[in-house]
Amino acid sequence: MEKREERLLREILSFYKGQQGELIPILLQVQANFGYLSEKARKLIARFLSITEGQVYSIASFYSQFRLVPLGKKRVTICRGTACHIRGAPRILEATEKVLGLKEGETSSDLEYTLETVACFGCCALAPCIRINKNVHGEMTPEKVKELFPHLK
């Protein structure tokens, strides 16, 4: 963790009293600022709340909204909403997992890609959909998935 990040983290903590009940709000705020909960951040939070790093880790790993690894540069999100599901989202997810070599929720070791799913993008007319960062690609097929990542073929 760089000095600048540590300063920001300490600034976030300064808004709290150091009570154990503040753990989840702190984790949410730290993740909102850093994108994930690094080991260093978890250590500082544990010290601030006078609890063990293990306690912080167990809460952070229990709730699915918390990330313990950084997001990849490209966030690949597959829609699992009803419209997309009916039109083949499970096959799209499977094809994407294969192309990226990742399972849902994972980030590649080079931090290039993170694979996620979501309930609905609000582009149901284009189902099934996949989003790469902010760009939505509709009417996907497993073949089109491969075309989205030509360098990984």
Ligand code: FES
């Ligand atoms: S269900 Fe997939 S975009 Fe709405």
